[in-house]
Each structure stands twice: as structure tokens, then as C-alpha cells.
Amino acid sequence: MNTNAVTQTRNAPVRAGLSRSQSERLSTWFSYLLLVLGSIVILVPFAWMLSTSLKLKADVYIFPPQWIPKPMQWHNYVEAFTTFPFGLYTYNSIIIVVFVLIGTLFSCSFSAYGFSRLNAPGRNFIFMVLLATMMLPSAVTMVPIYLFFNKLGWVDTFLPLIIPAWFGSAFFIFMMRQFFMGIPYELEDSARIDGCSTYGIWARIMVPLSKPVLVTVAVFTFMGTWNDFMGPLIYLTDENKRTLALGLSYFQGSARSAPDLHLLMAASLYAIAPCVILYFLCQKIFVKGMVFTGVKG
Amino acid sequence: MNTKKKWWTRSRLEALDGYVFMTPAILGLLFFMLGPIGASAYFSFTEYDILSTPKWVGLDNYINLFQDSLFWQSLKVTMIYSVVSVPLGLTVSLALALLLNKNIRGIFVFRTIFYLPAVMSGVAVALLWKWIFNPDFGLINWAISLLGFEGPKWFIDEEWALPPIIIMSLWGVGGSMLVYLAGLQGIPTDLYEAAEIDGANKRKQFRNITLPMLSPVIFFNLITGIIGALQVFTEGFIMTQGGPNNATLFSVLYLYRNAFSYLQMGYASALAWVLFLIILAFTLIIFKSSPMWVFYEGNRRSGK
Amino acid sequence: MFRKRKLASVLVVVLALSSVLYGCGGNSGNGGSGSKDEKVTLNFIRWSNGPALDEEEKDKVKRFNDTHPNIQVKMTLLPWDETFKKIEMSLASNSPVDLFYWDVPAYAWYKKGLMKNLQPYFDRDLKMADYDEKLFEPFKFDGSNMYVAPENYQTLVLYYNKDMFDKAGVAYPSENWNWDDYLDAAKKLTIKDGDKTVQFGTTMSLGAWWGWMALSQEQGGALAPNIHDPEKLSFNTPETKNALQYLQDLIYKHHVAPDAAQASALGGDFLTGKIAMYVGGDWDLGSLKEKKDLNWGIATMPKWGDQRVVPYWMGGYAMTEKTKHPDQAWEFIKWTMTENQETLAKQQSWIPVNKTALSKVETPAWAPEGYQDSRFDWMKYGIIGDIYHLRWREAQDKAISPIVDQIFANKITVDDALKQMDDQVNEIISKK
Known part of the structure; x- marks a missing residue:
């Protein structure tokens, strides 16, 4: 688990001897069967969502369901957008995500460098405390942090959703520290000889070298922030400041004013889309890169 | 630079730099973790509606909590959810990881698909599953009707309100599945080769190599799974509003209501602390028991 | 130390950006001074009643804003359940909401001294003969003072x-x-x-x-x-x-x-x-x-x-004790009880409280027969359905x-x- 940890994916063990035997082939086919079945279970809900979102209102409540709506009601998406300002909500979500991303990447890599390379009394103790907070349910801190931001007058602004990201996150610091520890000291030493300060080393050597881990952290942060519901629910009120997740939950409304399901599904699909697109763009990072999160330390 | 004063030895300078680098984390720890925990402990002994100043009430909140039937109900719901969904999730994700660890063609495509649900969470997914579990027009009961049975009244019957949320959680096990997969790929191949030479069959190999080698990963997934399960909120809030008849009143949902609907910050803090202690107890038990079942490689390379 | 400076400049940019964010995090409504020519923004929270009624409410606020250049009512619509949470939270913050639409849970704020006594304004600006005061009794929480200004009956x-x-x-x-x-x-x-x-x-x-x-x-x-x-x-x-x-x-x-x-x-x-x-x-x-x-x-x-x-x-508007612009908030409340009553009568979604407006309620084209009796006869045997x-x-x-x-x-x-x-x-x- 060293330098190339991120891209390191060893293939599954190839067992010697039995390579082409019949039982092997049978088990392969059986695996395929299971994989295909599993994929269906995973993908059908999406299809269901898409199908509902394209139906006429009256066709939603038909049993057994009709999978391919005819005619396709693309108009539903327009309608969902005109009843609710999802464009504005998307913009808000993006603003928050961008600032959270910058804050997380900066603060985590900055701190992680301190924890991994610079000897300071008490460092390991602080790090252990930091790791211990990963066990802490956010529900415990929810009320005092709300009161704190309320005192600052930050309620109903984006700040309570953004600022905490600027102060590191235990898990990501842990990840980055692991990564930094794998970078050979020689690189730093030679930079130091060239007159680079510690900050210069961080900025010019560590950060560029840790691109893979930064991307991973960025992608996870994006997903987490984009999907966050409780934060916006607690802190945001103003109609013009709602995030997509919050707007969507209000779109669901109350019993008195439940919206139509086809519109709700159209809006939900829209809310999910950025995550899905990002996922497919970065799937290598997810599926291969996860290896290095190195649970084993 | 370093020669200005003798006191600034190289190691002191390094320490100074170290603290500067650690500053964000240290401040975060103080402002968003340790500080709030302390504050929460204090508030739990007060009556506080934010509108007026906190009033010290001693143990009243805790005493009321233990007499509050809704608190017990919320604890029950959360416990059932955790006790069922965590082991189930661990098993399913391990099975999937084993399946996806096969070196067969196109496996990458399957890995991509299986992880997909894990990148989504929150409101949109909760809304989708609420519709999927619609007792009369939903996908699930349609599938059950194809098998010739009649599906239960999901979300309407009290007994059938929690199961859909558990099933839904299984859909999103991609995260722990990937961690398993990473763990599986970290198991040295020579172990299997040696076992093969010794004539151990697949099942034996799984029991004697895979499981022990994977135990640290299971340990990790178990801990994160429990912490996650005890904090479920969005599903209860969006899908059922805690109903019917509080059958899905998760602890954090009840906490949220006390804090933000009834403005009982003190009571909510007491609730948060009890929840915290429960999570702590679980974690400690698992940690204490880990030497019995978690196997650490003796020769693990460590950078520490 | 070139690197350090670069770092410092990054931090400055970051701080500047966050202040931009804070700036756009609208603490509007805190105009501070209450001078007459200054435009005042009133924060108003109410719950959503579904698309049709929400449109009428938005239209109401827009018409008020159009005719009152110095006052800008900024309405926030929320699901019922969230409404009272958010108002309450805002009352605890330093940018409290000015106006809200009444419903029973708000009585808790009266008990905590967070609702403005509207009686002085009633005495000053309203002709009580225009209203059926007996029906208003429930809103006299302390027995003699109005705390909510009724706008409609239901x-x-x-x-x-x-x-x-x-x-x-x-x-x-x-x-x-x-x-x-x-x-x-x-x-x-x-x-x-x-x-x-x-x-x-x-x-x-x-x-x-x-x-x-x-x-x-x-x-x-x-x-x-x-x-x-x-x-x-x-x-x-x-x-x-x-x-x-x-x-x-x-x-x-x-x-x-x-x-x-x-x-x-x-x-x-x-x-x-x-x-x-x-x-x-x-x-x-x-x-x-x-x-x-x-x-x-x-x-x-x-x-x-x-x-x-x-x-x-009764539906109606109330003012928070903490509002910094009580006069402007009253202006809006008064308008809903007087000038806007005839529009309310025309729209027919709500029963107006103003007697003149009430007398002008005609049976609209869409209304089936029996409309008048079924909708307005309750005044003979009406009883408030609140606690x-x-x-x-x-x-x-x-x-x-x-x-x-x-x-x-x-x-x-x-x-x-x-x-x-x-x-x-x-x-x-x-x-x-």
C-alpha cells in the first residue's frame, strides 16, 4: 500500500491448475446469472422512475403498470420546472458544493500534511482524538452548532453549510494522511535543498502528487453535499436560497397539497442526474480508486 | 533564517509549522466537535427554548426522557432498524463483493452498476422508494402480484412501515461492498495457492483465508454501519413522517422534532446524549470483542 | 517567503468570497432606521395551500408591493409543518420575521410575549362597524386586545x-x-x-x-x-x-x-x-x-x-413583537383587512371579513346552486373550531x-x- 496505492488494483487471484475445467465454466456462468439478476434489481427502480416521470397523470394509477408511456410526456419536466424554480435551487446547490469543495480540499490536505510529516508534540494525540470523532453522531452536535450559528446571525445563509467544511473532516484527513505517508521523503528533501519552505513543499510537491486522492475526496464531498438534506432543512428558509434537496422535499408538500407523482418523479430524476453523470465520468475513481482508502492502514 | 535565535532549533520550527498545518483540523475539532459536545452536555441539564435564557433543571430532562413513551418507541424503532439492516447489509455487500471479485469479462461494467445506488441518497431516493412501495400501484407489489401473491400494505400497516426502509437501505450497500472489494483484493494470492496445494476446497478457503483476512474490513464496515444506522433521519422524515402511529419514529427524527418543532433544546440535547452513549457503548463492545475475531496480519507494512 | 505570500493571498481571496456569500445571504429586512422614504423590506412567512391558492397569495403580495412603493413584502411559502418551525427559529435569531399568517400553533408565541398587540392599531385605523366584531372575539387572547388581524373566514x-x-x-x-x-x-x-x-x-x-x-x-x-x-x-x-x-x-x-x-x-x-x-x-x-x-x-x-x-x-395576519418595522407591517395588515377585501370577495377562495365586501360577494359563474347558503349561512350558527x-x-x-x-x-x-x-x-x- 505505497506510492501507487490509488491505481493499484490487483486482479482477483487466478487459481492455478483448474483453469479450464468444466466446473470452472459452470461457476462463471452462474456468476453471470447472479450478476445480471443483481443488475436488474439495481437498475429497475431507475427505469420505474423514468417511466413514471413520462406518464400522463391518469396513467400513473393503473395496475398492472404500463412500462412504456405512450405518448411520452416530456412536457412533465417543463411543468415540474414551472411549478417550482428548480433552476434556482440547482444554482444554490452548486454554489454551496463549490465552496464546500474548495474548503474541504484545502483544509484536509493542509491538515493532513501536518499530521503526516511534521513532528510536533501532541500531534499523535490530536490525531487520535480526531479519529475518535468519526464515531460521533452528528445528531449530538446538531443543536449546539445550530445555536452557535444562530448567535453569529448566520441562520438562513449558506455559511453554516459551507464554513464547517473549511475546518477539515476526520475521515478525509485520515485518507490524505495515509496517502502522504506513502510519498517518498527524498522528493521533499531535494526541494528543501532547493530552498523551498514547508508551505512550498506542501503546495508544490504534496498537493500536485496527491491529485488522485484529492479527486476521490472531491467526488465524495460532492455527493455528500449535493444530497445533504438535514443541513439545508435546519438552516435555510428563504425561497431563493433553497437547495435542490430541500426544494424537492417541499415540492412533495403536505397532505393538503400533494403534487402529482409524475411531476415528483420528474423532479427527483432531475435531482439525481448530476450525481449519476458525475459517477459515470469518474467511475474509475470510485470503483478502482476506493482500494486505497486502505481500511487496513 | 533559522539562525536568528538559537531557540528556534530545527525541530521547534518544524513543530511550529506542524501546528500551523494542523490548525484547520484543530479549530474544527474545537468548534464543531469538542465544543458542541460540551455545550450539548450543558444544555441537557437545562430547559432552553432559545427565546429565553437556559434554565438549570438538573436531571429533569433525563428523568422525563426515561418516562417518555415516545422516547422508548423511537429507541425501539432505531434498534430494530439497526439490528436488522446492519447485519443484512454486511452480508449482502460481502456476497456482492465476492461476486464482483471474480476475474471474468465485463466485471468492470457490473462493478459500475452495483455501486451506482451508493452515490445517491437523500430526498430524491426516498421519494422514489416511497413510490416503489406504494401498496397498490407500486413496483414491488406489482412484482409480488406476478408471483401470484398479494403484497402487504407497505407504510399503511404499522408492521409494514419499517421493512421498506430496511429494504431500501440494502439497495445502497455499494459503499461497504467496495470496501470489501478493496479488502479482498488486498489478500495475497499465495495464501490461496498454498491452500490449493494443501487440497483445501473453496468453502474451506473462504472460512480459513478470506474471512480472517477480511475481518478488519468487516470490523470497519460494522462500525460505520452501526453509526450510520443509528442516525437515520431523511427516510423517516420524507417517506413516513414517523408514522403510522410512530412506527417509523427514528431517534434522530424525534430529536429533530423536540429541538426544532417544540423548541425544547435542553430535552433534545439530553436525547442526543443518550443516543451518543448508546453508540459509544456499541462501539466499545465491538472494539473490545475485536481481538476475538478480527485478525491483523503480523507482517503488515505500516507507515506509522 | 514568496510561497507564504501566495498562500496569504489565497486566504484573502477566500475570505473575500465568503463575505460575498454572507452578503448575498440576505439579512435584508434589517434596514435599521425607519425613516419614511427608505424602502423597507418585511419578511413574511406563511404556509402553502397548494398551487391554486398560493398563486392568489403571491398575487396579493404583489399588488400590495406595487401600490406601496416604500414597502416590500417578501413572502416565504413553506409546507404547513415547517412553517411554524421556521417562524419560531427566526424569532430566536437576530433577523426575526416581521409578519406571519396565523394558525393555532402560533398561540405559543403569544404566551411567550412574541406577538404584537394590534389593538392600538385597530383603534386608530379601523372602523369596527365594518366588521362582525363578535366573530373576532377568539382573537382577543387576553380578553380585550386583538393579537391577530382576521382577513377571512373559513x-x-x-x-x-x-x-x-x-x-x-x-x-x-x-x-x-x-x-x-x-x-x-x-x-x-x-x-x-x-x-x-x-x-x-x-x-x-x-x-x-x-x-x-x-x-x-x-x-x-x-x-x-x-x-x-x-x-x-x-x-x-x-x-x-x-x-x-x-x-x-x-x-x-x-x-x-x-x-x-x-x-x-x-x-x-x-x-x-x-x-x-x-x-x-x-x-x-x-x-x-x-x-x-x-x-x-x-x-x-x-x-x-x-x-x-x-x-x-379565521385566517389572518399577525406581527411579531420583535419586528423593526411595526408601522409598515401594520400597513400591510390593514390593507388586507380593508382595500384587498373586495378582491378577496371576487376571488371567492376565502370569505371576506369586511361587511361591505361580504355583501358584494356574488355567486360566481363557476359556482353551483346552493353556493350562497351553504357557504355563508354558518354565520347564524357558527362556533369557533379552535383551541x-x-x-x-x-x-x-x-x-x-x-x-x-x-x-x-x-x-x-x-x-x-x-x-x-x-x-x-x-x-x-x-x-x-
Whole structure:
């Protein structure tokens, strides 16, 4: 688990001897069967969502369901957008995500460098405390942090959703520290000889070298922030400041004013889309890169 | 630079730099973790509606909590959810990881698909599953009707309100599945080769190599799974509003209501602390028991 | 130290950006000074009533803003449940909301001294002869001062689907109907296909506490002798028992109303032509009047035996004690009670409180016959359908709703339910 940890994916063990035997082939086919079945279970809900979102209102409540709506009601998406300002909500979500991303990447890599390379009394103790907070349910801190931001007058602004990201996150610091520890000291030493300060080393050597881990952290942060519901629910009120997740939950409304399901599904699909697109763009990072999160330390 | 004063030895300078680098984390720890925990402990002994100043009430909140039937109900719901969904999730994700660890063609495509649900969470997914579990027009009961049975009244019957949320959680096990997969790929191949030479069959190999080698990963997934399960909120809030008849009143949902609907910050803090202690107890038990079942490689390379 | 400077400049940029964010994080509304020419923004929170009524509310605010260049009312619509949370949270913050639309949970803020006494403004600016002051009494929380400015009345009416009545050969509801007639009709209007009911005679529209309490009130029942700060609420009374039993029987004895599962299986409601009739709020007219393809009628709420008591509620605006612009906030409130009343009368979604406006309410083109009587006759036998108590909201959430859920799921007898409700609610409201 060293330098190339991120891209390191060893293939599954190839067992010697039995390579082409019949039982092997049978088990392969059986695996395929299971994989295909599993994929269906995973993908059908999406299809269901898409199908509902394209139906006429009256066709939603038909049993057994009709999978391919005819005619396709693309108009539903327009309608969902005109009843609710999802464009504005998307913009808000993006603003928050961008600032959270910058804050997380900066603060985590900055701190992680301190924890991994610079000897300071008490460092390991602080790090252990930091790791211990990963066990802490956010529900415990929810009320005092709300009161704190309320005192600052930050309620109903984006700040309570953004600022905490600027102060590191235990898990990501842990990840980055692991990564930094794998970078050979020689690189730093030679930079130091060239007159680079510690900050210069961080900025010019560590950060560029840790691109893979930064991307991973960025992608996870994006997903987490984009999907966050409780934060916006607690802190945001103003109609013009709602995030997509919050707007969507209000779109669901109350019993008195439940919206139509086809519109709700159209809006939900829209809310999910950025995550899905990002996922497919970065799937290598997810599926291969996860290896290095190195649970084993 | 370093020669200005003798006191600034190289190691002191390094320490100074170290603290500067650690500053964000240290401040975060103080402002968003340790500080709030302390504050929460204090508030739990007060009556506080934010509108007026906190009033010290001693143990009243805790005493009321233990007499509050809704608190017990919320604890029950959360416990059932955790006790069922965590082991189930661990098993399913391990099975999937084993399946996806096969070196067969196109496996990458399957890995991509299986992880997909894990990148989504929150409101949109909760809304989708609420519709999927619609007792009369939903996908699930349609599938059950194809098998010739009649599906239960999901979300309407009290007994059938929690199961859909558990099933839904299984859909999103991609995260722990990937961690398993990473763990599986970290198991040295020579172990299997040696076992093969010794004539151990697949099942034996799984029991004697895979499981022990994977135990640290299971340990990790178990801990994160429990912490996650005890904090479920969005599903209860969006899908059922805690109903019917509080059958899905998760602890954090009840906490949220006390804090933000009834403005009982003190009571909510007491609730948060009890929840915290429960999570702590679980974690400690698992940690204490880990030497019995978690196997650490003796020769693990460590950078520490 | 070039690197350090670069780092420092990054930090400066970051700080600048976050201050931009804070800046756009609108602490509008804190104009500070209250000078006359300065434009003042009023934060106003109300709950959403669905698209149709929300549009009218947005239009109302827009018309006010257009005619009052110095005041900008900024409305935030929220789901009902979130509304009171958010107002409360804002009252605890340093940018409190100025105006809000009243509903019962807000009484807690009156008790905490967070609602402005509006009586001085009433005395100064309003001609009370224009209003039916007796009906306003409930909003005099302390017995003499108005704390909420009523803008509209709401009541219960009977809606029915004419086509379904014609098809079943049932005479349309009349003002002489009592709940037995209602039940008889519901039986005839329930249609089964095999063992699945495809059309229900009625639906559980009175399942919320204000619904079944209305039935109890018709028999002379009441939760407490005094609606303000009652010390004890009596649920376990014969009248309330009758009311809830009647409703439970609609589902489980007579099978003329769907239970929760059947309602979901029906895949529709009155609006989509799956329910023949129901008694519900006249606020439903807001969406019904848009419904061109439904041949619907309206009638007075049925009597209990030969007694009729129709509940009414009032909607209106209130001001927070903490508002920095009470005069401007009053300006808006006054406008809703005076100038805007005629528009309200025209829109027909809400019953105006101003007598002149009320007298101008004409039967609109979309309204079926019986509209006038069923909607306005309650003033003869109206009784307020509210309870004002600091902990009413909590009692509702924790005790009333879950127990009522069980009644309508047939998991508990009405007797047991009311005993439990009595115990639990009184325990909650007796907390200090």
C-alpha cells in the first residue's frame, strides 16, 4: 500500500491448475446469472422512475403498470420546472458544493500534511482524538452548532453549510494522511535543498502528487453535499436560497397539497442526474480508486 | 533564517509549522466537535427554548426522557432498524463483493452498476422508494402480484412501515461492498495457492483465508454501519413522517422534532446524549470483542 | 517567503468570497432606521395551500408591493409543518420575521410575549362597524386586545359529485340533511366491483381533530368551556365518542369510506371522480373552481339529529413583537383587512371579513346552486373550531394524531382511544 496505492488494483487471484475445467465454466456462468439478476434489481427502480416521470397523470394509477408511456410526456419536466424554480435551487446547490469543495480540499490536505510529516508534540494525540470523532453522531452536535450559528446571525445563509467544511473532516484527513505517508521523503528533501519552505513543499510537491486522492475526496464531498438534506432543512428558509434537496422535499408538500407523482418523479430524476453523470465520468475513481482508502492502514 | 535565535532549533520550527498545518483540523475539532459536545452536555441539564435564557433543571430532562413513551418507541424503532439492516447489509455487500471479485469479462461494467445506488441518497431516493412501495400501484407489489401473491400494505400497516426502509437501505450497500472489494483484493494470492496445494476446497478457503483476512474490513464496515444506522433521519422524515402511529419514529427524527418543532433544546440535547452513549457503548463492545475475531496480519507494512 | 505570500493571498481571496456569500445571504429586512422614504423590506412567512391558492397569495403580495412603493413584502411559502418551525427559529435569531399568517400553533408565541398587540392599531385605523366584531372575539387572547388581524373566514361545507348522484338515483343533498341521511346516501353511492370497491360514497375528510370535533360540537360537545388556555381538555365525552364512532363506522361498519389502504388503492379522490361526496373546508373551492371537467355541487354541512352548528375558523395576519418595522407591517395588515377585501370577495377562495365586501360577494359563474347558503349561512350558527394552548401543537403531534390514526386503522375502540387521549393530552398540557 505505497506510492501507487490509488491505481493499484490487483486482479482477483487466478487459481492455478483448474483453469479450464468444466466446473470452472459452470461457476462463471452462474456468476453471470447472479450478476445480471443483481443488475436488474439495481437498475429497475431507475427505469420505474423514468417511466413514471413520462406518464400522463391518469396513467400513473393503473395496475398492472404500463412500462412504456405512450405518448411520452416530456412536457412533465417543463411543468415540474414551472411549478417550482428548480433552476434556482440547482444554482444554490452548486454554489454551496463549490465552496464546500474548495474548503474541504484545502483544509484536509493542509491538515493532513501536518499530521503526516511534521513532528510536533501532541500531534499523535490530536490525531487520535480526531479519529475518535468519526464515531460521533452528528445528531449530538446538531443543536449546539445550530445555536452557535444562530448567535453569529448566520441562520438562513449558506455559511453554516459551507464554513464547517473549511475546518477539515476526520475521515478525509485520515485518507490524505495515509496517502502522504506513502510519498517518498527524498522528493521533499531535494526541494528543501532547493530552498523551498514547508508551505512550498506542501503546495508544490504534496498537493500536485496527491491529485488522485484529492479527486476521490472531491467526488465524495460532492455527493455528500449535493444530497445533504438535514443541513439545508435546519438552516435555510428563504425561497431563493433553497437547495435542490430541500426544494424537492417541499415540492412533495403536505397532505393538503400533494403534487402529482409524475411531476415528483420528474423532479427527483432531475435531482439525481448530476450525481449519476458525475459517477459515470469518474467511475474509475470510485470503483478502482476506493482500494486505497486502505481500511487496513 | 533559522539562525536568528538559537531557540528556534530545527525541530521547534518544524513543530511550529506542524501546528500551523494542523490548525484547520484543530479549530474544527474545537468548534464543531469538542465544543458542541460540551455545550450539548450543558444544555441537557437545562430547559432552553432559545427565546429565553437556559434554565438549570438538573436531571429533569433525563428523568422525563426515561418516562417518555415516545422516547422508548423511537429507541425501539432505531434498534430494530439497526439490528436488522446492519447485519443484512454486511452480508449482502460481502456476497456482492465476492461476486464482483471474480476475474471474468465485463466485471468492470457490473462493478459500475452495483455501486451506482451508493452515490445517491437523500430526498430524491426516498421519494422514489416511497413510490416503489406504494401498496397498490407500486413496483414491488406489482412484482409480488406476478408471483401470484398479494403484497402487504407497505407504510399503511404499522408492521409494514419499517421493512421498506430496511429494504431500501440494502439497495445502497455499494459503499461497504467496495470496501470489501478493496479488502479482498488486498489478500495475497499465495495464501490461496498454498491452500490449493494443501487440497483445501473453496468453502474451506473462504472460512480459513478470506474471512480472517477480511475481518478488519468487516470490523470497519460494522462500525460505520452501526453509526450510520443509528442516525437515520431523511427516510423517516420524507417517506413516513414517523408514522403510522410512530412506527417509523427514528431517534434522530424525534430529536429533530423536540429541538426544532417544540423548541425544547435542553430535552433534545439530553436525547442526543443518550443516543451518543448508546453508540459509544456499541462501539466499545465491538472494539473490545475485536481481538476475538478480527485478525491483523503480523507482517503488515505500516507507515506509522 | 514568496510561497507564504501566495498562500496569504489565497486566504484573502477566500475570505473575500465568503463575505460575498454572507452578503448575498440576505439579512435584508434589517434596514435599521425607519425613516419614511427608505424602502423597507418585511419578511413574511406563511404556509402553502397548494398551487391554486398560493398563486392568489403571491398575487396579493404583489399588488400590495406595487401600490406601496416604500414597502416590500417578501413572502416565504413553506409546507404547513415547517412553517411554524421556521417562524419560531427566526424569532430566536437576530433577523426575526416581521409578519406571519396565523394558525393555532402560533398561540405559543403569544404566551411567550412574541406577538404584537394590534389593538392600538385597530383603534386608530379601523372602523369596527365594518366588521362582525363578535366573530373576532377568539382573537382577543387576553380578553380585550386583538393579537391577530382576521382577513377571512373559513367553514365546512358538503361537496358532492352530481353525476354520481344522478347515476345512483339519489336526490342531491339538501339543507335538511342530517348525518343519517348522509350515511344512507353514502351507502347507495358506494359501488363495488367484485370484492373491490371502485367508488366510495364518502371519504375520511373529517379525520383531523378539527373535523371530528365539529361533529361533536354539533351535539353540543366541547373540549373545554374556555378555548383560551384551558386547564383541562375533555375528550372522553359522549358527544365526541358519538362523533368518532360515526366516522369509524363509515369505514369499518358500513364500508362507505375507504380506510388508508383502500384510499391509496383507489388511486384518486373527489377531484378525480372516485368519491361521491365529502364534508370539507370551503378552502377546497380554490382548487375545485379550476376543475371544469367535474360536475360538482355544494350543500350545507349536515345536521346532527336536528341540530346544526357549523364551525368557522379565521385566517389572518399577525406581527411579531420583535419586528423593526411595526408601522409598515401594520400597513400591510390593514390593507388586507380593508382595500384587498373586495378582491378577496371576487376571488371567492376565502370569505371576506369586511361587511361591505361580504355583501358584494356574488355567486360566481363557476359556482353551483346552493353556493350562497351553504357557504355563508354558518354565520347564524357558527362556533369557533379552535383551541388555544401553549402546548396544543405538542399534544396534537404526540398524543392526538397517533391515537386517531389507530382509530381509523381500526386498531383501537373509540372508547379506549378517548380515554388514552384524555390522559395523555392532559398530561402534556399540564406541564409547566
